[in-house]
Amino acid sequence: MTTPQELKQRVADLLAAYPPESTPRQDFLDARFDAGLAWIHFPEGLGGLNAPRSLQSVVDKELTAAGAPDNDKRRIGIGLGMAAPTILAFGTPEQHQRFLRPLWTEREVWCQLFSEPGAGSDLAALGTRAVRDGDDWVVTGQKVWTSGAHKSQWAILVTRTDPDVPKHRGMTYFVCDMTAPGVEVRPLRQITGEAEFNEVFLSEVRIPDAHRLGAVGEGWKVAQTTLMNERVAIGGAEFPRDGGMVGVVTETWRERPELRTSELHDRLLKLWVEGESLRLVSSRLRQQLAAGAPGPEGSAVKVAFSELNQAASGLEIELLGDEGLRYDDWTMRRPDGVNFLGREAGYRYLRAKGNSIEGGTSEVLRNIIAERVLGLPSEPRIDKDVAWKDLPR
Amino acid sequence: MSDLLYSEVEEDLRASVRDLLKDRAEPAALIARTETAEPYDLKLWRTLAADLGAAGLAVPESLGGHGASAREVAVVMEELGRSVAPVPYLGSAVLATSALLATDTSQAEVVEKLGKLAAGALVGALAVPLSTAPGAEFPSTVTAAADGTLSGQVRSVVDASVAELIVVPAVGPDGPGLYTVDAASAGVTVTEAISLDLTRRIADVTLENVAAKQIAGSSAAVSALDTALLTAAGLLASEQLGIAEWALTETVRYLKERYQFGRQVGSFQSLKHRLANLYTDLVNARATARYAADCLASGDDIAIAVAVAQARNSPIAVHAAEEAIQLHGGIGMTWEHPAHLYLKRAKSDEIALGTPGRHRAALAPLIDLPA
Numbered sequence: 001m002t003t004p005q006e007l008k009q010r011v012a013d014l015l016a017a018y019p020p021e022s023t024p025r026q027d028f029l030d031a032r033f034d035a036g037l038a039w040i041h042f043p044e045g046l047g048g049l050n051a052p053r054s055l056q057s058v059v060d061k062e063l064t065a066a067g068a069p070d071n072d073k074r075r076i077g078i079g080l081g082m083a084a085p086t087i088l089a090f091g092t093p094e095q096h097q098r099f100l101r102p103l104w105t106e107r108e109v110w111c112q113l114f115s116e117p118g119a120g121s122d123l124a125a126l127g128t129r130a131v132r133d134g135d136d137w138v139v140t141g142q143k144v145w146t147s148g149a150h151k152s153q154w155a156i157l158v159t160r161t162d163p164d165v166p167k168h169r170g171m172t173y174f175v176c177d178m179t180a181p182g183v184e185v186r187p188l189r190q191i192t193g194e195a196e197f198n199e200v201f202l203s204e205v206r207i208p209d210a211h212r213l214g215a216v217g218e219g220w221k222v223a224q225t226t227l228m229n230e231r232v233a234i235g236g237a238e239f240p241r242d243g244g245m246v247g248v249v250t251e252t253w254r255e256r257p258e259l260r261t262s263e264l265h266d267r268l269l270k271l272w273v274e275g276e277s278l279r280l281v282s283s284r285l286r287q288q289l290a291a292g293a294p295g296p297e298g299s300a301v302k303v304a305f306s307e308l309n310q311a312a313s314g315l316e317i318e319l320l321g322d323e324g325l326r327y328d329d330w331t332m333r334r335p336d337g338v339n340f341l342g343r344e345a346g347y348r349y350l351r352a353k354g355n356s357i358e359g360g361t362s363e364v365l366r367n368i369i370a371e372r373v374l375g376l377p378s379e380p381r382i383d384k385d386v387a388w389k390d391l392p393r
Numbered sequence: 394m395s396d397l398l399y400s401e402v403e404e405d406l407r408a409s410v411r412d413l414l415k416d417r418a419e420p421a422a423l424i425a426r427t428e429t430a431e432p433y434d435l436k437l438w439r440t441l442a443a444d445l446g447a448a449g450l451a452v453p454e455s456l457g458g459h460g461a462s463a464r465e466v467a468v469v470m471e472e473l474g475r476s477v478a479p480v481p482y483l484g485s486a487v488l489a490t491s492a493l494l495a496t497d498t499s500q501a502e503v504v505e506k507l508g509k510l511a512a513g514a515l516v517g518a519l520a521v522p523l524s525t526a527p528g529a530e531f532p533s534t535v536t537a538a539a540d541g542t543l544s545g546q547v548r549s550v551v552d553a554s555v556a557e558l559i560v561v562p563a564v565g566p567d568g569p570g571l572y573t574v575d576a577a578s579a580g581v582t583v584t585e586a587i588s589l590d591l592t593r594r595i596a597d598v599t600l601e602n603v604a605a606k607q608i609a610g611s612s613a614a615v616s617a618l619d620t621a622l623l624t625a626a627g628l629l630a631s632e633q634l635g636i637a638e639w640a641l642t643e644t645v646r647y648l649k650e651r652y653q654f655g656r657q658v659g660s661f662q663s664l665k666h667r668l669a670n671l672y673t674d675l676v677n678a679r680a681t682a683r684y685a686a687d688c689l690a691s692g693d694d695i696a697i698a699v700a701v702a703q704a705r706n707s708p709i710a711v712h713a714a715e716e717a718i719q720l721h722g723g724i725g726m727t728w729e730h731p732a733h734l735y736l737k738r739a740k741s742d743e744i745a746l747g748t749p750g751r752h753r754a755a756l757a758p759l760i761d762l763p764a
Binding site: 366 | 673
């Protein structure tokens with residue numbers, strides 16, 4: 001059992017051997033990983049100490065206080081939040097050794113090749129084919145909504161390996177080298193004018209069987225682990241009172257008294273109350289996790305957060321009046337991720353529209369709450385026992 | 394950091410309260426009782442308040458209570474919301490008890506009355522209209538004469554029709570004061586009103602030269618009253634959580650049982666999404682109610698926590714009760730189904746101790762969002 005005192009000692013040893021002020025950033029990240037202080041709940045030798053996840057904050061606090069560099073969670077968020085837990089759960093020891101260290105130390109960036117033009121919320125309907133050829137698989141198809149594909153070395157990829165069985169049973173999960181021949185990344189421009197996402201075309205891309213995660217035909221099970229971790233990553237985020245999108249509007253409200261009306265006042269107070277109550281919900285969710293009893297509230301938090309962000313960003317434009325009629329810049333950009341605070345109100349309003357679609361649409365999440373949390377019966381399924389190739393599309 | 398979970402002790406307390414209410418506050422019996430001469434169940438009250446000790450949870454042991462805190466009272470309120478049991482818990486164990494606790498508790502009168510309230514041996518009420526919000530101006534409809542007797546009228550006092558002790562805010566020659574009055578004294582008239590809420594009644598209290606004991610004067614009286622209102626408003630959020638929980642649980646159960654168009658009604662996506670929304674509301678209501686209870690127990694951040702909990706949970710409880718009625722279809726609209734008891738409680742609770750709009754307005758200066 002690792003205690004907070006032991007962790008503090010380990011951090012002190014790391015800082016003594018690699019003083020942050022004189023150690024290059026990348027060297028420090030490597031050393032931190034090797035000391036087991038990267039993600040302490042991971043196994044020893046893979047950046048962790050098999051320690052309780054709740055103690056990670058002890059390590060992070062000490063390192064921040066010492067001015068130590070950290071990896072850029074925004075740049076490698078998909079690797080950290082989705083790829084790593086899936087590789088850990090389903091990967092072979094060789095895969096663990098090969099992928100986890102460069103993932104955490106930011107030497108290799110990851111993206112997620114899941115959605116397709118014909119299979120978004122109905123992910124299990126996907127059609128990207130993988131056909132076995134000796135020690136390799138040959139993959140052909142198209143993926144979409146891939147954030148960061150243009151700067152990623154690796155991708156987690158779900159494919160169809162058996163079209164003759166019902167859709168959930170014929171999928172296989174791979175790790176895909178984004179620099180391999182046949183991988184083509186094209187920017188996908190959004191309503192904001194930016195191209196945060198990409199379309200990815202896969203033409204006879206060869207993936208060695210050694211890069212398969214989980215058994216052939218078990219891709220759906222592996223993907224569930226990824227998606228579950230995605231929801232935990234979204235629902236368990238920590239944010240301060242008066243923070244996030246609500247914080248942006250309240251700041252404008254405080255600084256610009258000439259814009260205030262009584263109608264906007266009550267609406268703003270309502271949103272503040274909702275923001276505060278969501279802060280408490282996520283705080284409660286983290287307390288449940290720390291107590292070893294994770295709750296099913298994550299999906300509800302995600303649904304409520306997107307609605308709050310959309311309402312708050314809409315209110316901000318109204319509050320700005322004349323200025324709300326303008327936009328900062330329609331030039332196409334390729335940002336690292338969403339930067340609400342770095343852009344103006346119009347951008348925030350438009351970008352927030354994606355919140356209820358990305359990472360599971362609110363409609364799908366409501367189905368999940370209704371069926372898995374409340375135990376309501378599922379809708380009649382016409383696709384359950386039909387081979388994938390016979391499904392209407 | 395505040396603790397937003399339930400402790401084992403709290404879960405044990407919940408289990409005993411829930412068991413009791415399951416046996417003794419069964420819906421059909423509740424509905425039947427509403428039209429009898431005894432709308433309150435004082436036998437149930439005695440078991441809950443005295444035998445289970447629920448009336449004295451927040452009262453220190455030295456004053457005859459159990460030395461627990463608002464967190465435990467909140468758990469009782471949740472269960473009372475879930476069952477809409479007709480007991481004077483809000484008026485006696487919350488409002489009157491909190492008012493006395495907020496005065497100088499070394500006074501003989503306060504020690505005696507608090508001890509009896511905590512033991513469930515006395516039913517109390519606080520003589521303010523139930524709609525009064527924390528921070529409202531000190532009421533002046535009752536005046537204290539130079540000889541210390543009280544005269545005046547207070548409308549819509551919760552649980553007054555069964556109260557034996559009435560705590561009365563009144564304005565005398567020296568300003569505001571808080572007084573205790575024996576409800577059986579000469580000059581006291583309590584007239585029960587026809588209440589929207591069938592399981593929690595309100596009554597008008599008229600006082601004519603009634604003998605009273607002052608337990609707090611001037612600023613101490615003002616702050617004691619405000620503390621009582623703030624405490625009660627914060628705890629009411631837990632009752633509202635209980636109402637919403639009942640509404641969601643019962644509606645989910647019904648929609649799994651009921652078949653229409655050859656399918657379980659609960660398999661229709663349009664209805665599932667409405668229930669998923671109720672669940673999301675409930676998750677929020679639980680977090681804000683727990684936070685308010687924890688703040689009341691610790692003394693930190695009370696004003697913001699209570700305003701947030703009331704602004705959030707009042708409409709959630711009303712909406713949940715409304716959805717329960719709608720999604721139960723025709724049966725939801727009948728007298729025989731208990732859903733109406735919950736709607737009546739939820740809507741009355743929305744007005745009680747400050748409407749959501751009042752609480753948002755109170756919040757504005759606290760969080761630096763001026764009008």
